[in-house]
Structures are given as structure tokens and as C-alpha cells.
Amino acid sequence: MARVGIIGLGWVGASVAAAVLQRGLAQELLLHDVRGEIAEGEALDFAHGALLYPRARVRAAPLSDFTTLDAVVVSAGRGGKPDESRLALLRDNLAVAESLGQALRGFAGVIIAVSNPVDIFTEVLRRAAELPAERVIGTGTTLDSARLRFELGEQLGVHPHSVHAQVLGEHGDSELVNWSAAQAGGRTLRDWRGWNEELEAEIAARVRGAAYEIIRRKGATNQAIGLVTASVLAAVLHNEDRVLTVSRLQQGVAGVDGVPLSLPAVVGRDGATRVLEPRLDAAEAEALARSAAIIAERLPS
Secondary structure (H helix, E strand, O other): OOEEEEEOOOHHHHHHHHHHHHOOOOOEEEEEOOOHHHHHHHHHHHHOOHHHOOOOEEEEOOHHHHHHOOEEEEOOOOOOOOOOOHHHHHHHHHHHHHHHHHHOOOOOOEEEEOOOOHHHHHHHHHHHHOOOHHHEEEOOOHHHHHHHHHHHHHHHOOOHHHEEOOEEEOOOOOOEEOHHHOEEOOEEHHHOOOOOOHHHHHHHHHHHHHHHHHHHHHOOOOHHHHHHHHHHHHHHHOOOOEEEOOEEEEEEEOOEEEEEEEOOEEEEOOEEEEEOOOOOOHHHHHHHHHHHHHHHHHOOO
8 A cells, every 4th residue: 555745735735646646646645734734724625535536545644654654745845936946946945855854764765856946955855864865856857858748749740658858957947958869759859850950949948948937827837747746656656667857866877976966767666776877969968067067066065
């Protein structure tokens, strides 16, 4: 019986909870928020929909109940404002990461962090929880990669499932698209008839700026990240060994060492256990190194 917890019940946490219940990923779902009544209200609200999703018990719970769960999603902290970079959230949200990490010491499952800046947040959380790198992962560029595959599917006239392309590095302004390895329908993207490489900069800019556009219109991004987080959670709970661009502390892969960022990794029951070396051209390798340097500069010592 999978037991899952969500810490932080703002827009994102509530969307994650809805996706988890709809997919039947948890038989027991614990909710926690620093505003206790919010967690209680969400738990009651979801409980009233029990007829409409696979059987699950939903309840508000103290953090002390979370250490025995199979997986915990952390979506606590302040969200971004219009035109505010994710790194601008650093000062406000790192104290949250530190506090929650300490509360989760001794946790035996996998922690999935969603809060921004997610790369640094994930590593600060991991250090405070005193857990190995593979068991504290951030959603990283999984959402950016989903946005990229949507954009390419629209451009090529195929379903995003038929597109294999990844965004790497920081989940933020320094992220990069691994264009040289992108494929669709089994063909290298740049071999597609009519593909124009001039489109690449335009598509990358739309992917990179997608959150800003959504926040400007509705105040927050929550629906797609809720779906993405549930997908990462499914890979863990079902031991799927899926390759996902999650964020974790990198230890000597693609020239990145001691910095948390997103690279393709095999995700299963024990977290992101095996990081894969991406095939990068010279410009992409330089962009990844630059992204790592930007994160390293802001990572607490």
C-alpha cells in the first residue's frame, strides 16, 4: 500500500494532490501545511470526492507522521511573482528547505521537491535531511522538457509522445535544450524534412519563458507541474526505471560535480539512482557548464 505525503498546500500542492488521487498512486495521502486549516480543508474537500477516484484515505497530518511514508512531495514556500526569476526566491525559500529537511531526518523513502529555485532548494533540503543524493530529487526540468515536447509536437504535427527531446541544467533562465540529440518518430530532429534550425532559438525562448507568461496571466503555474510531479512520483512508486530530467546533486557527470541540476536519470523505487551522460555538442556543453556555474555561485556552502 503506497503512502504519500504532500507538504505545502498552495496552488501547486493542491494540484499535485488532485493528480495523485486521480491516478490512484496512493492508498493513503497525508497533507501538511504551515497553515493547518488549509491542509484540513483540502483533506476534507478531496475526501468528498472519494467516489470519483481509486480508493484512498486523505487526511491532514503533522510532520511527525511523514517519516514513515514511501514518498513525500515538498511544494512549500513562496511562489514566483510576475517577471520574477526563480533564483529571486532563494532568500525566502531556503529557510523552508532547511527546516523541512531537519524534520525529515531518518526518512526512508524518496523526497520529491517542487519548490523554487528547485535545484538549490533540493540540495539544501537533502543536506538538512542528511540523505543520499539519489533519494532527494527535484522536478527540475521535467516540466520544461514536457513543454518542449509539446512545442515540437505542434511544430511537426505529431503527438508529444512521439517526440524525444530534453531540457537540461537549471530549471530557470540558464537552462538549455539538447537540440543535437532531439528526435521525433525515430528520426533526428534536424533530419526532418523542412526543419529549420532557426526555429530552435524561438522554441527554446518560449519554453524558457512559459512560466512567466502563465504567472502574468493567472498568478501561478500549477496544473502542468501537478501532472509532472505525479508522473515522477509514479516512476518512484511503481519502480518504473523511467529516464526523466530530474534535478539532483550531480557527481561527475557531463563535467558537472558538486552542483544540483537536471540531467537525464533513471528514476525508480530508490530515486534517481543512475544519471546518464547526455550527448552534447560543443555549444551545449558550454551552456551546461555556464548553467552549473550560475547555480554553484548561489549554492550555500
